[in-house]
Amino acid sequence: MHYYRKRRCYQPGVLLLALSILCLALAGCGARKSAAPEVSLPGVIVPETGGDPLTHTEVAALRSTGHIDRDVPDHAMEDVALQYKYFLRKGRQTMCSFSKRSEQYLDYARQVFRARGMPEELANLAIVESGYRPDARSPAGAAGAWQFMPGTGTLYGLQQDWWTDERLDPYKATEAAADYLQKLHNDFGDWPTAIAAYNAGEGKMSRAKLGTGGRNFFEVKALNHTLDEKTQLREETKQYVPRFMAVTKIMRNLPQLGFDPIQPEKAPGVVRFTARPGTDLTAFSKACDLSWPEFSSYNRHHKRRITCTDRCTFVYVPARSQKLAEQYLCTAQTAGYAGWGPVTVASSADSWEKLSRRANVPVARLKAVNPDVGRLKAGQTILAPRGVNMSRTAVAALDDKKGKRTKSKPVAARKEPVKGRAESAARSRDGEKAAAHGGRHTLQANETLYAVARKYNVSVAALQEQNDIEDPGRVRQGHVLRIPAAGAQRRESAPVARGASGSIGKKRARKVTYTVQANDSLWKIARKHNVSVEDLKRWNRVDEKSLRSGTRLVVAEE
Structure with a gap:
């Protein structure tokens, strides 16, 4: 259900200071309640007015501008001011919590947008989307800090299958969000409209723009009432851009507004590694001297205790564990589950003991990689060595052998x-x-x-x-x-020592190379080959400034 404020007419050219004071006298509507307030911001926030007026310092922060919020029409500033005051007053604790949580990810997000020539303020969009919670989920099916829907996530390279949901990888999802926002900006020509399309969907925004004849989000919003109900932008989208701008103004002025300052550039470092297929994550966490809950908090995108056995995947550890992780990943036992995969239990008469005999694998090991599975039941999917016979016939054959031994x-x-x-x-x-x-x-x-x-x-x-x-x-x-x-x-x-490329591998490792093309960046190359930028830098001793067209880079070691 959506709530709508009554439309009012205002004279153009109203000063921002007057608008902030005027908001005290306006009658507002209640905000829509969020089903999961700890997961993400409510879909629609139309703040109630009243309370203390804005101070001179708060007005000055409201009037501060960056790349995206510098050309906001006067008539649109009312909604920005209302959202701004909400997060300074009633929603202050929420803003405090979200700004503190964002500290871990903001520096990386700003680097991603900066490397693509995009405004760094876009990093604040994940605050609006989820409060930077990597495990945030919406009732509609969106997931992760950037709240990707399944289809859009897949379109922008976020794998979702039995093994992983990379929408929950806050770093890879940031790269995907940058790609998507860049595409939306190319389509619509300005950032406020691109941001609105990120919330509403590009099709919805395109139809609203075409129906109103508006050149940008603000003009479309002003004429939204002329559209039929199906084409109109939802109240959530109408408030989404003002909310982003309000949050951005606050993030730009945290200490001045009485919030605890944050230092994203000094946040504890996180190192990304490319793990081989079938890497034992439980052993990996122990090798890094990390408890499983702590290790899992860095790797929410992994659904299993071992990595996908069909492809390489990213694994993250705190910087303090970097050397331990490097030592573990260059050992032979790292990919001890490379021959395993998902298998389906065919008979409820099957058991861990029977499966152990067929696969010649200890029961304890089978249970260790299937910690959430108790008694085996028909139709269950579990991890086991590939090629093991899961048929009813195989289970029955073991029962027959057991019966014969009993009767002997x-x-x-x-x-x-x-x-x-x-x-x-x-x-x-x-x-x-x-x-x-x-x-x-x-x-x-x-x-x-x-x-x-x-x-x-x-x-x-x-x-x-x-x-x-x-x-x-x-x-x-x-x-x-x-x-x-x-x-x-x-x-x-x-293991062998680091070679000229700086990589760690085995003596017989085969290197896969790629020739740098015009307009390539380390971000694009890393994403194309499903490795991290850190891997490319380590293997090739290269950075963005030294990257040249025609250079051959090592992009994988097999």
């Missing part, structure tokens, strides 16, 4: 374990021999790379590299695997 004679039952131990010991000796000298292994039914790696005491990553396997899920029964010798395994596991 006591004497036979006593002899069987002895035979089993002998066979197990023989297999162990074979595995040790193959691990020492190398060899071959034919993949059996329901056997996974993880099981083979355990048998021969090598890593899954070493098996993949030795056999040129990119996707462990595509390895099938009958595949002949070359087993790396023990010496090769040790060499593969050993």
Whole structure:
């Protein structure tokens, strides 16, 4: 439900000081209540008037201007003044909380907009959207600090799937928001209209602009009442731009207005790393000396305890843990779950113990990466080694074997374990021999790379590299695997020092390169190859000033 203020007529050219005083006498409407006030600002804020008049200092701050709010028509300043006074009075605690939370992200956001030649004030838009809460969600389905809807997020490169929701990555979402706002500015020609379109949608804004003949948001807003109900801008959008301008004026003058000053440039640093597919995030957090809740607070975009096993993804740690993170990410066990993926439970008769026997993986390990799953039920999606047989037939076969063992004679039952131990010991000796000298292994039914790696005491990553396997899920029964010798395994596991590019990797790492094109920036190149700007700088010892067309950059290390 939306609330509308009564329309009034005002003479043009009213002084800003007079407007701020006049707002005391105007009768206003109640603000729409927010369903989740701690998550984001209410959709419509039409502040109540009254209370103390603005002081000279507050009027001076209201009259301050930046790139976006410098050409506001006099008739539009009333709404800006009303929003401004709301956040100074009734909404002061909200403004205090949001400004403090934004301190962690503002410096990065300003850098992103500055690098694209866009006004730095746009960084304040996330305050209006969510109060800079990375995990903010709206009833309509928008998510993250920049409140991307699913479709728009996908369009601007924010992955959303079983593994991740990158709308909750405040840094990558900031880059996507900059791309979207830049596109809207190109479409509409000015920032207030682009900001209104960010809230209403570009289609809605285009139709309202066409229907009124207005050249910008302010003219469209003034003529909004001439449109039919379907085409009209909602009250939320009409108040959205004034609210942004009011918040921007306050952020520009926090100490003068009695708010605690913030220093975004001195906020605790956060370092972004590119994690390989199947990285164990629980082990990563422990290696960085971080509790899981603290680690998770930096990585809300990850839905699982391991990273996606199909692609590289970003992982964030506080700057104090940078060296520990670098040490962990260059070890062989980092991507220990590269051969795992989402599988569907086919039968409610299945259990962790049965799955453990089929996958040859300890129950504790299966449960560790599925912490929220209790008893297995048909239709559930869980993490398990790819290629494991999840069919009802496989589950039933285990039940049949168990039944036969139960019915067997006591004497036979006593002899069987002895035979089993002998066979197990023989297999162990074979595995040790193959691990020492190398060899071959034919993949059996329901056997996974993880099981083979355990048998021969090598890593899954070493098996993949030795056999040129990119996707462990595509390895099938009958595949002949070359087993790396023990010496090769040790060499593969050993990290090497930083090379000329400054990267950390393995001796056999393959580098992927890219030739810089005209108008390229590190932001664009990093986004195109799904790596961080920090990675590009570290691998190539390059920055924006030294970037030249025709230069070949390392954009990935495999």
